[in-house]
Amino acid sequence: MRLPVFVPIIATVALAVGACGGGGAVSADTPREVRPITPVEGCGPTAWSDPSNLAPDREPARCKPGAPAPKPLAKKTKITVSSSTGSAEFVATLRLGIAKGEFAKENLDVDFKQLGVADSIPLLAKGDLDAMWSAPEAAFFNGLQQKFELRWVLGNYSSNPESKSGLWARAPKGTAPGSIQLGNAQVGTLIGKGSVITYPMSQVLGRHGTDLKKVRFTSLTGPADTVTALENGGVDAAWVVDPVWKQVEGNPGVHFLGGQPLGEPLGGMIYGPGMLRTNPDAGVAFVRALVRIVNTYFDGDYKKNTAFVGEVASSLGLKPESLTAVPAPVWDWEIRKGTTDRLQRAFVDGGALGKAVPESEAVDRTFYAEAVGHKP
Incomplete structure (x- = not known):
């Protein structure tokens, strides 16, 4: 065809x-x-x-x-x-x-x-x-x-339950991830609001005091930009995909909040x-x-x-x-x-x-x- x-x-x-x-x-x-x-x-x-x-x-x-x-x-x-x-x-x-x-x-x-x-x-x-x-x-x-x-x-x-592909947020070292509130945070994303990732993102945002209508989205051009924006403070949070999240894992000022629902x-x-x-x-x-x-x-x-x-x-x-x-x-x-x-x-x-x-x-x-x- x-x-x-x-x-x-x-x-x-x-x-x-x-x-x-x-x-x-x-x-x-x-x-x-x-x-x-x-x-x-x-x-x-x-x-x-x-x-x-x-x-x-x-x-x-x-x-x-x-x-x-x-x-x-x-x-x-x-x-x-x-x-x-x-x-x-x-x-x-x-x-x-x-x-x-x-x-x-x-x-x-x-x-x-x-x-x-x-x-x-x-x-x-x-x-x-x-x-x-x-x-x-x-x-x-x-x-x-x-x-x-x-x-x-x-x-x-x-x-996979061990995967950390998902929403990562900036917060001071030692902050408990569950206590992070995103409010009207600036969220970096490689995807548009028409992507299926919008669904798990909305779930994670809901657990952290906000929703899709309140946050401000910033378009990022590539996976490397996601890491840079998170680490340099260009965004408050970002959806980080496989295997890029391995680059921010271990950074004490960046915390994993949640990803795609299991099962x-x-x-x-x-x-x-x-x-x-x-x-x-x-x-x-x-x-x-x-x-x-x-x-x-x-x-x-x-x-x-x-x-x-x-x-x-x-x-x-x-x-x-x-x-x-x-x-x-x-x-x-x-x-x-x-x-x-x-x-x-x-x-x-x-x-x-x-x-x-x-x-x-x-x-x-x-x-x-x-x-x-x-x-x-």
């Missing part, structure tokens, strides 16, 4: 989507066909958890290594998937899966494109992209309100109408391969395996030490109940979204339910 040279703006695509990918006869509101779900060998009761279980120490769903086994499509199918980066660790399952031929086992030819979310959403809705490995950011929900047929179908990971993935795979409606067999096959990749290669603390870390680093174009510098994320393909509600609440509070849509219009768990053989 070849991407067009010019990326149309979302408003333009909204007028055209009704005529694409289905002959204009089917709208996003038309119910999709209910597919049968049968048991899958190697995927027992541990392959599914109650979506309403929000316990931070919840065990992620797992099948046996190598499961679910491939079910090759009758015809080789090309899948075009985008992500905002090809080198961050959150794309490791996708990149390593391509390198190890896991998608080829499903008779899928995966074409990876590096595109930002804002560019990907209209292409996904129009059918020029099949999937997006990213997160349900504000642009995703704005697209849903324009009746784009999009769904978040697969989670990616939740934060709750905030990103993963988003499908457009091609996978949702036109070719759901390919949609399930793609999800099945990703679930198998997690079970086979990314279960537990895989960073203890030096040889495997080298493989992952090579697939991402990174040095192994950049991966081992921070704890392994907890890979988790499931989507928690209410996550899209919490995300949208933060987007509305931050001014990135006008109104919210119900979870039923944003999430579809049936693809991974079919892949592991669980009847919801």
Whole structure:
């Protein structure tokens, strides 16, 4: 599938989507066909958890290594998937899966494109992209309100309890982090208010006496600027990502306040109408391969395996030490109940979204339910 040279703006695509990918006869509101779900060998009761279980120490769903086994499509199918980066660790399952031929086992030819979310959403809705490995950011929900047929179908990971990727604040040496009040603090960020990180940031700010409407945001141009602004007093607080927080850890005047909620993935795979409606067999096959990749290669603390870390680093174009510098994320393909509600609440509070849509219009768990053989 070849991407067009010019990326149309979302408003333009909204007028055209009704005529694409289905002959204009089917709208996003038309119910999709209910597919049968049968048991899958190697995927027992541990392959599914109650979506309403929000316990931070919840065990992620797992099948046996190598499961679910491939079910090759009758015809080789090309899948075009985008992500905002090809080198961050959150794309490791996708990149390593391509390198190890896991998608080829499903008779899928995966074409990876590096595109930002804002560019990907209209292409996904129009059918020029099949999937997006990213997160349900504000642009995703704005697209849903324009009746784009999009769904978040697969989670990616939740934060490791030992990770300190999150909000760090300046305070005198010896200050207890829990006593820090941010009020109308100046907060540095590499992201806009439309990013999913707005949700955990709003939670942390709430625990420290303020909210998204009260703080003053300062845009920073890169990870190095985040460290400099914190250490030199250019900002009162900043969201510091992996592995950059290692540079401020140990500074007695900078304190970690909190990060992404444990046990709750905030990103993963988003499908457009091609996978949702036109070719759901390919949609399930793609999800099945990703679930198998997690079970086979990314279960537990895989960073203890030096040889495997080298493989992952090579697939991402990174040095192994950049991966081992921070704890392994907890890979988790499931989507928690209410996550899209919490995300949208933060987007509305931050001014990135006008109104919210119900979870039923944003999430579809049936693809991974079919892949592991669980009847919801």
